[in-house]
Amino acid sequence: MALEAVIGLECHIQVATRTKMFCGCPAEFGAAPNSNVCPVCLGLPGALPVANRAAVDAALRLGLALGCEIREESVFARKNYFYPDMPKNYQITQYDRPMCEGGALPVALAAGSRGFPLIRIHVEEDTGKSFHPERHGDRRISRVDFNRAGVPLLELVTQPAFRDPAECAAFLTALRRLVRWLGISDGEMEKGHLRCDANVSLRPAGQSELGTKTEIKNLNSIRGVERGVTAEIARQNLARLSGERIEQATLLYDADHDRLAVMRSKEHAHDYRYFPEPDLPRLRVEAAWRDEARAALPELPWTRAARLEREYAVPAYDAQVLGERRELCDYFEDCARGADGKLASNWIMTEVLRMTNERGWSIDDWARRVPPDRLREFLARVSARDIPGPLAKQVFTWLADEEGGVAELLDRHRVRVQASRDDLLPLVREVLNQNPGPVAQYRGGKIATLGFLVGQVMKKSAGQAVPQVVQDLLKAELGGQRPPS
Amino acid sequence: MSARESWRYSAARLSNEVRRGAVTAMEAVESGWEGPAREWEARVHAVAHHDAAARAAGSRAAVKGPLAGVPVLVKDNLCTTDYPTTCASRILAGWRSPYDATVIERLRRAGAVVTGKGNMDEFAMGSSTEFSCYGPTRNPYDLTRVPGGSSGGPAAAVAYGLCPVALGSDTGGSVRQPAAFCGVFGLKPTYGRLSRYGLVAFGSSLDQVGIFARHAGDVALLFETLGGADPCDATTRRTAAPDVSGWDRGVAGLTFGWPANLWAEGVEREIIEGLEDAAARLERAGARRVTFDFMPGEFAVATYYLVATAEASSNLARFDGVRYGFRHDDSSDLRALYTRTRTGGFGPEVKRRILLGTYVLSAGYYDAYYLTAQRARTRIRREYDQAFEKCDFMLLPAAPTLPFRLGEKTEDPLAMYLSDIFTIGANLAGTPGLTVPVGMTPEGLPRAVQLLGREDGEPELLRAGRAIEVGGEPARLGRETEREFAWPSKR
Numbered sequence: 004m005a006l007e008a009v010i011g012l013e014c015h016i017q018v019a020t021r022t023k024m025f026c027g028c029p030a031e032f033g034a035a036p037n038s039n040v041c042p043v044c045l046g047l048p049g050a051l052p053v054a055n056r057a058a059v060d061a062a063l064r065l066g067l068a069l070g071c072e073i074r075e076e077s078v079f080a081r082k083n084y085f086y087p088d089m090p091k092n093y094q095i096t097q098y099d100r101p102m103c104e105g106g107a108l109p110v111a112l113a114a115g116s117r118g119f120p121l122i123r124i125h126v127e128e129d130t131g132k133s134f135h136p137e138r139h140g141d142r143r144i145s146r147v148d149f150n151r152a153g154v155p156l157l158e159l160v161t162q163p164a165f166r167d168p169a170e171c172a173a174f175l176t177a178l179r180r181l182v183r184w185l186g187i188s189d190g191e192m193e194k195g196h197l198r199c200d201a202n203v204s205l206r207p208a209g210q211s212e213l214g215t216k217t218e219i220k221n222l223n224s225i226r227g228v229e230r231g232v233t234a235e236i237a238r239q240n241l242a243r244l245s246g247e248r249i250e251q252a253t254l255l256y257d258a259d260h261d262r263l264a265v266m267r268s269k270e271h272a273h274d275y276r277y278f279p280e281p282d283l284p285r286l287r288v289e290a291a292w293r294d295e296a297r298a299a300l301p302e303l304p305w306t307r308a309a310r311l312e313r314e315y316a317v318p319a320y321d322a323q324v325l326g327e328r329r330e331l332c333d334y335f336e337d338c339a340r341g342a343d344g345k346l347a348s349n350w351i352m353t354e355v356l357r358m359t360n361e362r363g364w365s366i367d368d369w370a371r372r373v374p375p376d377r378l379r380e381f382l383a384r385v386s387a388r389d390i391p392g393p394l395a396k397q398v399f400t401w402l403a404d405e406e407g408g409v410a411e412l413l414d415r416h417r418v419r420v421q422a423s424r425d426d427l428l429p430l431v432r433e434v435l436n437q438n439p440g441p442v443a444q445y446r447g448g449k450i451a452t453l454g455f456l457v458g459q460v461m462k463k464s465a466g467q468a469v470p471q472v473v474q475d476l477l478k479a480e481l482g483g484q485r486p487p488s
Numbered sequence: 489m490s491a492r493e494s495w496r497y498s499a500a501r502l503s504n505e506v507r508r509g510a511v512t513a514m515e516a517v518e519s520g521w522e523g524p525a526r527e528w529e530a531r532v533h534a535v536a537h538h539d540a541a542a543r544a545a546g547s548r549a550a551v552k553g554p555l556a557g558v559p560v561l562v563k564d565n566l567c568t569t570d571y572p573t574t575c576a577s578r579i580l581a582g583w584r585s586p587y588d589a590t591v592i593e594r595l596r597r598a599g600a601v602v603t604g605k606g607n608m609d610e611f612a613m614g615s616s617t618e619f620s621c622y623g624p625t626r627n628p629y630d631l632t633r634v635p636g637g638s639s640g641g642p643a644a645a646v647a648y649g650l651c652p653v654a655l656g657s658d659t660g661g662s663v664r665q666p667a668a669f670c671g672v673f674g675l676k677p678t679y680g681r682l683s684r685y686g687l688v689a690f691g692s693s694l695d696q697v698g699i700f701a702r703h704a705g706d707v708a709l710l711f712e713t714l715g716g717a718d719p720c721d722a723t724t725r726r727t728a729a730p731d732v733s734g735w736d737r738g739v740a741g742l743t744f745g746w747p748a749n750l751w752a753e754g755v756e757r758e759i760i761e762g763l764e765d766a767a768a769r770l771e772r773a774g775a776r777r778v779t780f781d782f783m784p785g786e787f788a789v790a791t792y793y794l795v796a797t798a799e800a801s802s803n804l805a806r807f808d809g810v811r812y813g814f815r816h817d818d819s820s821d822l823r824a825l826y827t828r829t830r831t832g833g834f835g836p837e838v839k840r841r842i843l844l845g846t847y848v849l850s851a852g853y854y855d856a857y858y859l860t861a862q863r864a865r866t867r868i869r870r871e872y873d874q875a876f877e878k879c880d881f882m883l884l885p886a887a888p889t890l891p892f893r894l895g896e897k898t899e900d901p902l903a904m905y906l907s908d909i910f911t912i913g914a915n916l917a918g919t920p921g922l923t924v925p926v927g928m929t930p931e932g933l934p935r936a937v938q939l940l941g942r943e944d945g946e947p948e949l950l951r952a953g954r955a956i957e958v959g960g961e962p963a964r965l966g967r968e969t970e971r972e973f974a975w976p977s978k979r
Binding site for chain 2: 042045046047048049050051052053054081083085087090091092093147274276277278281282283284
């Protein structure tokens, strides 16, 4: 009996707002422990929460981008459980009336694009961070940093729509791209901006009802999700083969050892005693706010990739790579407008990404150094065959490091591009005279010899000749025709 | 009257004297301590924390504003930076808030001085101020009787003369019932009119900061000073608080509801006599009585104890020994830390309510208890709305009995819970209520009535309270203290 895996994901997205979800403390990362705290996020007696509109707006934008239904009046709820890094011993979240429901995220897979359906997205607050245990003399102590307590989170829950770990990874990659695209989050899993739990169950292929599921927590990289889910599918398969029953449980994935550990079994499942948060009024997202947010949404990555393919005649692969980041798309479009799209995409995908990567620049850093009009000029020269290929790469580096247009750069570096017939004809003739053997071979039908001859001319020009022009001249000379001038 | 006797003044008059320089703020604040407190405090025990240096510091800044130099005792569940805030609980022993509650901030901005923290039932859970880790407060009119609760300390202090006004909190009658037992005015405002920021939460959807005073005009003065939206409390209303400046306008043309069915049984004779006395004063002042049956949901008490305990079980979860307050020394692991701290830190009534509330919210019981209570609450609100279509306000008992004796109900939680029967409705409905003293019984205990108004009905309640105040003999101030009596004039 063939078994299929059914996987659902629960993703937590840390919203990059200036302040926390329910107070005015900075939501920044990396401050000294317990420095970004106040009575509200420390849960001091008497303190009350006030919802952060910017965080709600982020949820709204994400919900709209994913085609969710937006609830006009959603309800905050308290999730009650004791943990030292949770200041109030309850978390303010949403429960039976979340802000967004339904919707789907389109994901590009090898077999084409597929929409993975969502159950809900809601707004909540993050907990603090525990560090334990730590040796302190002869005592072991735990420490808590509350800087993260109260930072806004969006929880996104998918339908159990995934059948294999690779789909989960592709989904998370697409989600990460989307939250960055919308400016909601930096989306770095390693920094905890994006966290993921996975629910895994097995069932006989073709059966519609779900098997007993386990929940894997602590999946803090896309690779970790893929490996953790793979490990759990294997574990459940093995258990079934040996006739064991799968118990509902929460597991922790240990990425360092690629191991799963049981955190708690069903008997120890929490009763969170959810109830509506009495300190907060219903969260109202009026039609006007919703419509305004919808109108302000940028073109979404999947629509934009399709448009790039169409409008700039770039291959699907290029559109995907460029579509990874919004600022990259913007830059590409600014450069490719009225130019050769494929040429622009080649240079941006290879050289721009390589150089920004090497130098640790953002695309915006790059665009400040090489504004689109400079790159457009460069592309125009390349496509007019004004700059020989090997030289073009050199010129490109100068563009990034220096000021000025292409002509100015060539001048500054005392490079004279030899692109005219008059410049090159003497060199061509010289090479033909010095290489009677290859010339004879060419004339005898061995066309490949032409490459050798081009190389000789290039060498004589110290790399400053335009190879295409050289090739045309050589052909003309060898075939006795007048080359086009 | 000399500055030493200034504790006899109303808050309005006292601040006037301070502003014109006849009395210094320090004298205004200390007169209550040097006069009546010397005689009464040790016996009544209204105050949980006080500190002469903090009063002196507060007095130095208190020369301007509508409450210049007015001493205010505030319940120990309102956060103050200059005194401990402990909710009369061992679990918060010695805790000092790093911030002032919004109402405290507004008091100080108006020139008032926090003269100390009032004793209370632990976490405001109780109706007698016997459940305090500092020991009980006694009724200044009869030291064998309770002052009511949970805000018994502030009520008793205003009654014996420590300060002209005080702040309490009212979740199910915790201001109105002790006000009745101590013979002073006690207002529970419309929900959302006074900020709860810095009021240690008990039942968040029911809690309101309340005002004690000896005169209707002083209630109005404090309501004006404290009321209004607070950006730190999302449950405050954004619109302007109702204008109570007409508190002395009289009641001509107002109608008051007389739901006599409520006291057909189970209400003491002296309470009913008080109601009749108050009704007669209102009618003499030109108000019209409409009699009707009022059934504020037969299940109001049950509803209240489901909602309040559910919210409390969650609100009190933060007291765990991890970050502040009492921590049990012998806490070898996390579970022991939680259990031992909470077992040792909370008193019996608080534990009872946390258990009850946890049960109410538990999986499998939530629908039967919490959701049913929410539905009942909606119905109770509707019944109040309907009653106020027939009248401008209603006249009701504040409590079914006169002050009971210490120890009389501590062993019988249900009997204690039933002493809230006339007050909890306003908390469930979010509407305002005002306790108004109506003279004394022949044995020398205060009598009082409760006025219930519609949402934002504070102006009508204060006008009626004032009419009752001037319509007959006022309560004496303190059991054996004579008061130089003069109706405070309108400011």
